[in-house]
Amino acid sequence: MMKISKYIVPGLLVWFFAACENDKNTFSDTPSIYLGGDSEQGATADSVLFSFKKMDAAIQTYDLNVMVYTTGVTSGEARTFDLEIVNEESNVSPEDYSIGKMEIPANSYYAKVPVTVKREVASLDLSQENAQLTLRVKANENFETGANEKEQFRLLWCNYLIEPAWWNLFSYYGGPFSQARYQFILDYYGDVDLYEMGVAEEGASYADNYNILFAFIAELIDLLNEYNEQHPRKPYLNDNGHPLAFGEGLPY
Amino acid sequence: MRKYLFTAITVLFALFGLGSCLEDEGNYDYADMSGFYIDTVGIKTKYTAKQFSVFELTPKLKYPGDKSKLKYKWELYKSELTSIGNSSYGTGFSHHYTRDDYPDYTLAETEKLSARITATPGEYYLVFTAMNPETGVKAMMDYRLTVEGVIGTGLAVLYKGASGIDIDVVASPLFNGSLTTPSFVRKAYSTVNPSYSFAGEPRELVVAVSSSNYHIYLASSEDAVRLSSIDMSIEHEFDGIFAGKAPRKKDMSSIVVNGDNHFLINDGVAYKSAWGISLAPLAMPEDHYRVGGGKYAYGVNGVWYDGLKRRFLHSMMWGAEITPIVNASGAFDFGNIGKDLVYWSKGYYEGNEYANYCFFKNPQDDGSRYLYVFLADKSSGNEYTAVGALNVTTCTGIADALSFATGERGPVVFYATETAVYRMTYNVTEGTSGAEKVWPTTPLNAKEKITRIELFKHAGLNLExxxxxxxxxxxxxxxxxxxxxxxxxxxxxxxxxxxxEAAAYDFDGKIADFDFIAK
Structure with missing residues (x-):
């Protein structure tokens, strides 16, 4: 019995003293912030791309949302935070945008910060290229910077049509994406979403119901025929200046 | 130390053993059935009922008390088996029809069952329960009930009689070897769809059966629907037949089915389906068409005749377009026929059952008739072969022909006027033709006119x-x-x-079309 005690007692002492070790982990009671996009606006994890092209010409500005999330506990008072422009990853000037109030509301974990962007950017042709504004978290008296991979968020906007996700279902049977082809659909058929039409599940690469897809394409062909008949010798042109077509296996 | 340990263990085992001496008093009751049961001696437990018929059954319930105080229930539960077994109308089958796929439900709450069976065809457990509400004691009996489809298999015949458009089904031993005598399901359409009287003149009845779909197309000059081939209830009204926007005008014809690939014409527009039976229109880039006939080619593609520009057109299974056939070779130019289509069917040419037989007349009808034969067993319309273009004007009575029939197993062509059937003799290669009257051998009643001819286009069932x-x-x-x-x-x-003549079957009206229901 004494022999056993000789081993057990030192072991217990070592175990108890282990509790005295200073915890060196990275936890801090100062909250941090990190950035994200508004999924309602089609944002991905690190960026959002918006086009003015589908909007009425009278609309000259648009609010793109940046989601600013906090770590730690909420506060009973509003807390300001700072964002800075990453110049090397931006191509716009301060007059091309304005950033909303940088404040986490009281008792909230996050803030939705509107960044108002302009349809016209002096230094860029937005019908051909994107405007880009990259924001980065900056530490202040209320917040530290958070996770590295979420400290930046990129806002991109343009004035050309962005290829919708469903176009991959349409491309082979209806024609590759082009500004003119999509614009014709928007102008003469309407703003469509092939996922909502039942062609396929959201995000799917292959159609579940080809008959709906083919019925849609057949209607586009008829609409294009109708347009061209109403505009003799002035057919609807594709981006390359050749007459537009809808159908299977088109090269452009 | 060991002595104490041994004593403790012995006492524990002894206590454990004494536990088995406890009396199990339980907490449940025994009920005295006192002669409350269902007598199963010598009774029949398997029954068959036609869907929509009234089914009656009286259980041999034994109860010494007042039966009127018992509570009764008849329930129908779906069996795990899907086959409905043998049917007096031929081979039964299971299906995927779900429109009226009844859930398990209570049929009646009386001792004697007398209920209209509306459940879809299949095998069911029919469960009878009698319960004494005072004691909660139940007596139960399981029967098996096979619900047969109203229709079964047979020749579905579309006609219009005094009470409107309807369908009869003839189950004939000529087409089904398991039958010994013919039987009929009369007015199958109107019985099941009493509130949907079919407008217009009857045009086409086409059975569309594949591994996953069982339908019958029914088209008139003013409407078209898809019926369940099980019971002929309307499964898809006109708008439900199409993918995308339904056509404004109801004018359906030339319905052709090959598995799940359906082809039809509505108001001059060609429609086809691919991997599903919702039909999509076909559009012609930079041009217009108005088809007057169509068939499937190469199994899944479509070949069509454009009555607007009098030319043949082609469509692919995977595409939304219909295009002229421009480079096909042979005896005639597919892109420039220049005649009006009279009749088109599949035929036979030198062992090839993919031959197409098209009868034409001139746009200004001068009585001339032409037979064009071509092969369409290629994936591209431009690879089709025109094998012959015959002037068949000299064939007796052909200018008055109102119906045609072509064979797929030999060079057989019939045509019929109101009073006679003629068989053509022809040589596609040499371009020669002639015809002789072959029916009736004795004149018909002066009032009896021929309205349609067709060769039986099915292998039949259970035949040698x-x-x-x-x-x-x-x-x-x-x-x-x-x-x-x-x-x-x-x-x-x-x-x-x-x-x-092997048989003659009577119907209550003028026959427009017929097709064979094989499943």
Whole structure:
């Protein structure tokens, strides 16, 4: 019995003293912030791309949302935070945008910060290229910077049509994406979403119901025929200046 | 130390053993059935009922008390088995029809069952329960009930009688070897769809059966629907037949089915389906068309005749377009026929059952008739072969022909006027043709007119050899009596030489079309 005690007692002492070790982990009671996009606006994890092209010409500005999330506990008072422009990853000037109030509301974990962007950017042709504004978290008296991979968020906007996700279902049977082809659909058929039409599940690469897809394409062909008949010798042109077509296996 | 340990263990085992001496008093009750049961001695437990019929059954319930105080329930539960087994109308089958797929439900709450069975065809457990509400004691009995489809298999015949458009189904031993006598399901359409009377003149009845779909197309000059081939209830009304926007005008014709690939024409527009039976329109880039006939080619593609520009067109299974056939070779130019289509069907040419037989007339009808034969067993319309273009004007009565029939197992072509059926003799390669009257051998009643002819286009069921093309079906109509008739006449599959009339079936109206329901 004494022999056993000789081993057990030192072991217990070592175990108890282990509790005295200073915890060196990275936890801090100062909250941090990190950035994200508004999924309602089609944002991905690190960026959002918006086009003015589908909007009425009278609309000259648009609010793109940046989601600013906090770590730690909420506060009973509003807390300001700072964002800075990453110049090397931006191509716009301060007059091309304005950033909303940088404040986490009281008792909230996050803030939705509107960044108002302009349809016209002096230094860029937005019908051909994107405007880009990259924001980065900056530490202040209320917040530290958070996770590295979420400290930046990129806002991109343009004035050309962005290829919708469903176009991959349409491309082979209806024609590759082009500004003119999509614009014709928007102008003469309407703003469509092939996922909502039942062609396929959201995000799917292959159609579940080809008959709906083919019925849609057949209607586009008829609409294009109708347009061209109403505009003799002035057919609807594709981006390359050749007459537009809808159908299977088109090269452009 | 060991002595104490041994004593403690012995005491524990002893206590454990004494536990078995406890009396199990339980907490449940025994009920005295006192003669409350269902007598199963010598009773029948398997029954068959036609869907929509009234089914009656009286259980041999034994109860010494007042039966009126018992509570009763008859329930129908779906069996795990899907086959409905043998049917007096031929081979039964299971299906995926879900429109009226009844859930398990209570049929009646009386001792004796008398209920209209509306459940879809299949095998069911029919469960009878009698319960004493005072004691909660139940007596139960499981029966098996097979619900047979109203229709079964047979020749579905579309006609219009005094009460409107309807369908009869003839189950004939000529087409089903498991039958010994013919039987009929009369007015199958109106019985099941009493509130949907079909407008217009009847045009087409086409059975569309594949591994996953069982339908019957029913088209008139003013409407079209898809029926369940099980019970002929309307499964898809006109708008439900199409993918995308439904056509504004109801004018359906030329319905052709190959598995799940359906083809049809509505108001001059060609429609086809791919991997599903919702039909999508076909559009022609930079041009217009108005098709007057169509068939499937190469199994899944479509070949069409454009009545607007009098040319053949082609469509692919995977595409939304219909295009002119411009580079096909042979005896005629597919892109410039220049004639009006009279009739088009599948035929036979030198062992190839993919041959197409098209009868034409001139746009200004001068009585001339032409037979164009081409092969369409290639994936591209431009690879089709025009094998012959015959002037068949000299064939007796062909200018008055109102119906045609072509064989797929031999060079057999019939055509019919109101009073006679003619068999053509022809040589596609040499371009020669002639015809002789082959039916009726004795004149018809002066009031009885031929309305349609067609070779039987199905292998049949449970037959020693395929019935395809073995019978020429001649539909006649007597305007005075308002009665229609189908004469079933044996026909040699290779030569079209007719045998004696094998059967004749009567109908309550003028026959427009017929097709065989095989499942």
């Amino acid at each position: 050899s395929s019935a395809l093309d073995k019978y020429l079906l001649v539909a006649t109509y007597d305007e005075t009596s308002g009665k229609g008739k189908i004469h079933v006449i044996g026909s040699d599959i290779s030569s079209g030489v007719l045998d004696e």
